[in-house]
Structures are given as structure tokens and as C-alpha cells.
Amino acid sequence: MRVAPHAATSSNKASPIQAQLMRLHILDDPMPEFGDHEATDDPLQVLRHSTAHLLAAAVTELYPGAKYAIGPPIENPPGFYYDFDLGKPINEADLPAIESRMRRLAQADLPFVHETLPREQAIEEFRKRGQDYKLELIADKVEGNGVSVYRTGDFLDLCLGPHVKSTRDLKAFKLQRVSGAYWRGDEKKPQLTRIYGTAWQTQKELDDYLKFLEEAEKRDHKKLGKDLKLFLVDDRVGPGLPMWLPDGATIRREIERFIVDEEIARGYKHVRTPDVARLDLYRQSGHAKLYADYMYPPMKFEDGEELELRPVACPHHIVIYQSELRSYRDLPLRLAELAGYWRYERSGVLAGLNRVRHFTLNDAHVFCTPEQLIEEVKGAIELALYFSKVLGIDEFYYEVATRDDVKEKWLGTVEQWEEAQADLMEALESMGQTYKVGVGNAAFYGPKIDFQVYDAHRREFTNSTVQIDFQLPQRFDLEYVAEDGTRKRPVMVHRGAAGSMERLFSYLIERYAGAFPTWLHPTQVVVIPITDAHHEYATEVASRLRAARLRVEIDGRPEKMQKKIREAHSRKVPYMAIVGQREADAEQVNVRDRQNREVATPLETFVSMVAAEVAERRR
RNA sequence: GCCGCCGUAGCUCAAUUGGCAGAGCAGCUGUUUUGUAAACAGCAGGUUACGGGUUCGAUUCCUGUCGGCGGCUCCA
Numbered sequence: 001m002r003v004a005p006h007a008a009t010s011s012n013k014a015s016p017i018q019a020q021l022m023r024l025h026i027l028d029d030p031m032p033e034f035g036d037h038e039a040t041d042d043p044l045q046v047l048r049h050s051t052a053h054l055l056a057a058a059v060t061e062l063y064p065g066a067k068y069a070i071g072p073p074i075e076n077p078p079g080f081y082y083d084f085d086l087g088k089p090i091n092e093a094d095l096p097a098i099e100s101r102m103r104r105l106a107q108a109d110l111p112f113v114h115e116t117l118p119r120e121q122a123i124e125e126f127r128k129r130g131q132d133y134k135l136e137l138i139a140d141k142v143e144g145n146g147v148s149v150y151r152t153g154d155f156l157d158l159c160l161g162p163h164v165k166s167t168r169d170l171k172a173f174k175l176q177r178v179s180g181a182y183w184r185g186d187e188k189k190p191q192l193t194r195i196y197g198t199a200w201q202t203q204k205e206l207d208d209y210l211k212f213l214e215e216a217e218k219r220d221h222k223k224l225g226k227d228l229k230l231f232l233v234d235d236r237v238g239p240g241l242p243m244w245l246p247d248g249a250t251i252r253r254e255i256e257r258f259i260v261d262e263e264i265a266r267g268y269k270h271v272r273t274p275d276v277a278r279l280d281l282y283r284q285s286g287h288a289k290l291y292a293d294y295m296y297p298p299m300k301f302e303d304g305e306e307l308e309l310r311p312v313a314c315p316h317h318i319v320i321y322q323s324e325l326r327s328y329r330d331l332p333l334r335l336a337e338l339a340g341y342w343r344y345e346r347s348g349v350l351a352g353l354n355r356v357r358h359f360t361l362n363d364a365h366v367f368c369t370p371e372q373l374i375e376e377v378k379g380a381i382e383l384a385l386y387f388s389k390v391l392g393i394d395e396f397y398y399e400v401a402t403r404d405d406v407k408e409k410w411l412g413t414v415e416q417w418e419e420a421q422a423d424l425m426e427a428l429e430s431m432g433q434t435y436k437v438g439v440g441n442a443a444f445y446g447p448k449i450d451f452q453v454y455d456a457h458r459r460e461f462t463n464s465t466v467q468i469d470f471q472l473p474q475r476f477d478l479e480y481v482a483e484d485g486t487r488k489r490p491v492m493v494h495r496g497a498a499g500s501m502e503r504l505f506s507y508l509i510e511r512y513a514g515a516f517p518t519w520l521h522p523t524q525v526v527v528i529p530i531t532d533a534h535h536e537y538a539t540e541v542a543s544r545l546r547a548a549r550l551r552v553e554i555d556g557r558p559e560k561m562q563k564k565i566r567e568a569h570s571r572k573v574p575y576m577a578i579v580g581q582r583e584a585d586a587e588q589v590n591v592r593d594r595q596n597r598e599v600a601t602p603l604e605t606f607v608s609m610v611a612a613e614v615a616e617r618r619r
Numbered sequence: 620g621c622c623g624c625c626g627u628a629g630c631u632c633a634a635u636u637g638g639c640a641g642a643g644c645a646g647c648u649g650u651u652u653u654g655u656a657a658a659c660a661g662c663a664g665g666u667u668a669c670g671g672g673u674u675c676g677a678u679u680c681c682u683g684u685c686g687g688c689g690g691c692u693c694c695a
Contacts, residue, residue, distance in 0.1 A: 081690095089622080089623075090623085091623055091624070092623070092624070093624095176689095177623075177624085177689060177690075178622080178623055178624090178689095178690085179622060179623060179624095179689065179690030179691065180621060180622025180623070180690070180691055181622080181690070181691045181692090182621080182622095182691055182692065185691080185692070186692080187620080187621070187691075187692045187693090191621060191622060191691075192622090192691095193622075193623085194622085194690070194691075196689090196690080222687095222688090226630080227630085233686095233687090235668090235685070235686050235687090239685095239686070239687090293693085294693090294694085341695075343694085343695090345693085345694075346620050346621095346692085346693075347620070347686095348620060348621070348622095348690090348691085348692090349620090349691095349692080349693065349694075350687095351688085351689095352688095354694095354695090355693095355694070355695085356695095359695065361695060362695095363695095441694095450695090461694090461695080462694075462695060463695075464695090465695070496695060499695055500695045502695080503695055504695090528655090530652085530653065530654055530655095531652045531653055531654095532652060532653095533652080558651080558652070558653095559653090559657090559658085560651095560652090560653055560657080560658060561653065561654065561655065562653085562654090562655065562656060562657070562658090563656085563657050563658080564655095564656095565655055565656055566655095566656040566657055567656090567657085568656095569656060570656085576655085578654075578655065580653095580654055581654090582654085590654085590655080592655065596655090596656085598655065
């Protein structure tokens with residue numbers, strides 16, 4: 001399932017979260033278990049895998065008749081889980097009892113014993129124990145006559161291992177939460193009870209990790225979005241329909257200006273298209289059939305017209321492409337838009353700004369000749385890398401998402417897909433980038449490269465994406481006039497170089513913990529007059545800064561300076577310009593930055609310093 | 620949608636086994652004019668998400684709905 005093991009990094013500068021996780025030795029390797037996981041010798045994964053067995057052993061003791069399904073270590077968030085069929089619901093209040101039983105088993109110093117049983121004997125052992133899920137796994141996943149199992153005391157698990165020597169080696173673990181999970185990831189199959197936990201080699205590492213989780217809680221974009229008044233979700237408007245408050249909207253406007261200017265500089269043409277279209281447009285594109293689950297019911301009118309809120313903007317851009325006869329000389333034609341998308345996401349998946357029902361994508365569709373395709377894909381990747389670098393997306397990896405095995409889920413021919421997949425991989429390889437492969441994660445019209453980023457809690461999200469599409473050009477009968485005068489079919493590249501504004505914003509809030517770089521911060525400078533007597537000079541300072549197009553506030557409230565400093569600090573304002581009599585007399589400001597450095601600075605020096613920092617988008 | 624948890628003032632949180640819903644911050648009104656992370660006093664603020672039920676009495680117990688959080692499935 002995986003081609004290359006290493007995550008790509010766009011910058012050698014580690015973010016605070018990244019540094020934290022490196023310190024915590026959070027690793028990047030696949031994991032062992034029967035099922036969809038692979039074996040690894042990485043000691044930390046082995047430890048977590050063994051802790052999962054310990055959990056299952058404890059649960060089978062405490063819940064007679066419990067059936068255990070699968071229980072692998074996981075990378076992000078770091079730990080393990082085990083899925084059970086307990087026959088009755090449990091909740092997090094039940095975890096301490098399970099955890100103490102685990103500790104008792106750990107202290108009992110039980111060895112992890114590896115055995116290879118003849119198939120019939122393995123089946124008999126698990127049948128005797130009533131372990132139906134294991135029997136199903138043996139039937140489906142285990143080939144040959146030898147069945148690898150591990151024994152820990154009375155507990156027996158189907159498992160390739162490896163494991164630690166003894167339960168005694170499991171010293172630092174904690175059960176965290178319970179949730180539901182479908183057997184073999186299929187929502188038509190029974191739902192099992194999943195218990196999540198984390199495990200480390202030492203208590204110190206466990207404590208550090210729990211501390212990290214507390215810190216992650218503080219950076220959570222939903223919390224900071226409220227504290228810093230960046231955005232709002234209100235159920236009178238509707239779930240998954242965020243509203244951008246003035247400060248959030250200011251940051252978004254800066255990002256959008258940056259994006260649009262850069263794209264125009266790179267040869268994109270920006271357009272504007274409506275958020276609705278006739279349903280027939282999506283019948284033609286295939287979305288009405290293959291993307292129906294995410295589409296709102298159409299608006300139907302008396303005369304039979306059906307309008308649809310768009311889940312994607314490609315058909316609109318295609319219509320623009322077709323508005324004139326295109327020549328090979330026009331290609332590549334790169335049409336870009338900050339395009340509003342509407343998707344009916346199921347209620348249970350909505351999450352802050354990360355999963356919403358209306359979002360704006362930094363969208364573009366490149367129409368090009370087959371010969372231009374690789375260069376266009378590379379250009380899109382380079383643009384995404386540039387945006388990532390400037391915005392501070394330091395850590396991500398590429399996933400090449402390939403076709404699903406199920407024919408009903410995609411359009412076109414196997415040959416077209418193989419070619420498109422090979423093109424994406426070639427583009428990455430020619431740029432010296434490594435990637436993972438995600439089988440079955442492609443769009444229905446073609447494979448894609450997703451840029452996978454992590455939030456503060458180490459959950460993974462797709463931000464940027466680059467997709468190759470041979471299907472929509474065919475379905476819409478796109479063509480261009482070639483050099484020889486014949487009509488030929490262009491290829492499309494769909495790409496969201498900076499992802500959606502919503503998801504990008506949630507990422508940036510957590511990445512900077514709200515302390516945005518000066519160019520993005522809604523208030524770049526707060527001018528703080530010490531007494532009313534200094535208001536006049538404060539106004540002068542502010543207007544000098546505003547003349548340099550900086551966003552400035554004067555905190556002229558009749559409050560103590562200390563209080564104003566404290567508040568500006570908690571809003572993470574990059575600069576405070578504190579002005580009293582001394583500053584007014586000397587045409588200076590006393591500058592205090594987010595590191596609490598204080599320095600008396602001539603006013604003009606301060607203005608040009610901040611203006612330069614903003615112009616360079618320094619971070 | 621499914622599993623588990625949660626919903627008290629704008630925000631953060633209290634409220635003995637069911638017995639008159641409270642504090643800090645924010646807001647408003649005064650007083651204070653201040654030199655580097657919270658001045659002082661007063662006022663106002665609630666159908667305890669919403670609807671049923673049990674009870675003499677429900678923030679508390681039961682139930683339905685809505686919403687949030689963490690997962691699953693899915694995804695920008």
C-alpha cells in the first residue's frame with residue numbers, strides 16, 4: 001500500500017508542535033496486525049501493539065463473553081486501540097477499572113509467547129473462546145496452514161507480532177476514550193466498541209505527551225476562534241455554516257489577496273461564477289450520480305427548472321472554456337476562482353472549520369494539451385509549496401490517491417487511470433519528492449495528489465490537492481484547434497493550491513496558536529497612550545502607521561496602561577506602541593513586542609520596520 | 620447517519636443525597652489620569668438549549684428534539 005516511507009518537508013524550520021513531537025519520538029511507520037496493517041520492528045510501535053493486547057486481555061477478564069476484533073498501534077495520535085463486541089454499552093467511566101486490571105496483568109510479568117498453530121488448531125482455539133471475529137480474519141486474511149498467534153497468560157490473539165518480552169515491559173500507558181467503530185470499516189457491518197489508549201516507554205514520555213495534549217487543547221481553533229473573535233457558528237444559521245467575524249475576515253482577506261496576486265503572477269486568469277447552476281450541468285459532469293450523497297436537494301420551480309447548489313466549480317469553468325473556440329496557442333488556460341462550494345456533510349462529521357457545509361476553495365482548472373500535462377502538474381505542486389512556505393505549513397506529506405477497486409465509483413478506462421496515476425507520480429519524483437499511495441481515495445474523475453497536514457492534535461487533513469482529469473473533458477466534449485488544424489481534446493488539472501479558506505484558517509490558527517505573523521494579524525499595532533494627555537500624540541503615531549497601510553488601533557480607554565498591555569498581549573497583537581510624555585517629546589514610541597522585548601524607537605524607524613515586515617510577509 | 624460524552628449569564632465555571640440559581644471576567648454608571656501583564660465602587664445580566672414526563676417541589680431523575688465535542692464511515 002505504501003511506496004515511500006518518508007514524509008516530505010517543505011522547510012527545515014520545525015514548528016513548535018513539530019519540535020514537541022520530535023522530542024516525543026513520534027514516528028512515522030506503518031503498524032502490525034492482521035487486517036490491514038503491516039508488521040514493524042519499531043520498538044515504540046511494538047510496545048503499543050503489546051499494550052493493545054494487554055487491553056484486550058483485561059477486557060476479556062472483566063467482561064466475560066467479550067469478543068475482540070482488531071487492535072493495532074496507531075501513529076497519529078500516537079497510541080493504540082482495540083475494537084470489542086462487548087454485548088453492552090460502556091463509557092469512559094468504565095476505563096479506570098480496565099486500566100487497573102491492565103496494570104495488575106502487567107505486574108504479573110506474563111510472557112508474550114509466539115506460536116504457529118496448524119490452521120485447524122487455531123480455528124478450534126478461537127472457536128472454543130467464541131472469538132467469531134478472529135475466525136473471520138483467519139478465513140479471509142490468513143493464507144497457508146500456519147497461523148501465527150500470541151499468547152499472554154490465558155489470552156490468545158491472532159497476530160504476526162512482534163511483541164515485547166513480557167507484560168512487565170509495559171509501564172507507561174493510559175486509556176483515553178471509547179467510541180464506536182464499524183467492523184472492518186464498513187458501516188453496514190456491526191458497530192464495535194473501540195477503546196483508545198496511548199503508551200510510551202517511560203512515565204516521563206507519557207507525562208510529556210499528556211502535557212502536549214493539554215497544550216493542543218489551548219491551540220484548538222474552535223477555542224481560539226471564540227476567544228479571539230475570529231469566527232462564529234450559530235445554530236440559527238445552521239451547523240457547518242461558519243460566519244467570519246471582522247478579525248477573521250481581515251485575515252482571510254489578506255490571505256486571499258496574497259493568493260490571487262500570486263496566481264495572476266503565475267499566469268492564472270481569475271474569474272467569478274455563481275454558486276448555483278442547473279441540475280443538468282451536474283448530470284452531465286457525473287456529479288448528480290456519483291457525488292449525490294454530498295449534494296443538496298435541487299430547488300424546483302413551477303416551470304420545471306431545477307437549480308442546484310454547486311458541490312464543485314469545475315463545470316462552471318468548463319462552460320467558460322467552451323465560451324469560445326480555443327486554439328493550442330491559448331493553452332494552457334488556467335482559470336482560477338475563490339469558489340464557494342456547498343456540500344451536505346452528514347451531521348456527525350462536522351467539525352469546527354475543518355468540515356463545514358459551505359466553504360471557499362482556492363480553486364483552479366488548468367486546460368492543457370497532453371504534452372503540457374506534467375509541467376502543469378508540477379507548476380501546481382510548486383505553487384502549493386510556495387503557499388505552504390509563506391503561510392508556515394512546515395510539515396506535511398504527499399498522498400497519491402488512486403482509483404477504487406469498485407468499478408461503479410469511477411469514470412473512464414483503466415488505461416486512462418494508470419496513465420494519470422503514473423503522471424502524478426512522475427511529477428513528484430521529478431521534483432525529488434516522496435509520497436504515500438492511498439488506494440481508493442481518488443476523485444471519481446481521476447487520481448490526485450493530496451497534501452496531508454496535521455492539526456494541533458495530530459489529526460490528519462487534506463489541505464492542498466492536485467488532480468488529473470481525462471473524464472470531464474470527454475463528458476463535455478472539450479476541444480481545441482491543434483497546430484495541424486484538427487480538433488483535439490484537452491486534459492484538465494483540478495487544483496486547490498492553498499486548500500479551502502476554512503480549513504486553511506483552522507490550520508493557521510492552530511499553527512500559530514493565534515499569534516499570527518504580523519502581515520496576517522488583524523491588529524498589527526496597538527497604540528497605548530499612558531494618560532489622556534498623550535492622546536494627541538497617539539493619534540499622530542496611529543496616522544503615521546496607517547499612512548503605511550498598517551492596521552492600527554488606539555487604546556484610548558480610561559484604563560491603566562498595565563491593563564491595556566495585558567489585553568493586547570492576550571489578543572496576541574504583534575506590537576504595542578506605548579506613548580507617554582517622553583515619547584511625545586522625542587518623536588519616539590516605546591515598542592513592546594510579543595516576546596515582551598521593550599525598546600525605545602524613533603517613530604519613523606518603527607513605521608518602516610513594521611511596514612517592511614508586512615511587505616515581506618515575514619513570520 | 621452510527622457509538623460514547625456534554626449543554627447553567629456574552630465568556631470561564633459553582634450550586635450537599637431533588638429544596639428560593641451564584642462568582643470572576645466582560646457590559647453599563649460613577650470615581651481614578653496612571654511608565655510596561657488585571658485601579659475602586661455600584662448597577663444590570665438567566666423560562667438552567669428546547670419540548671414532554673415523574674414529584675408537594677426538577678439545573679439535578681426519566682424521555683424526545685436541537686446543538687456541541689471525541690471517534691467510525693466519508694472528505695477540501
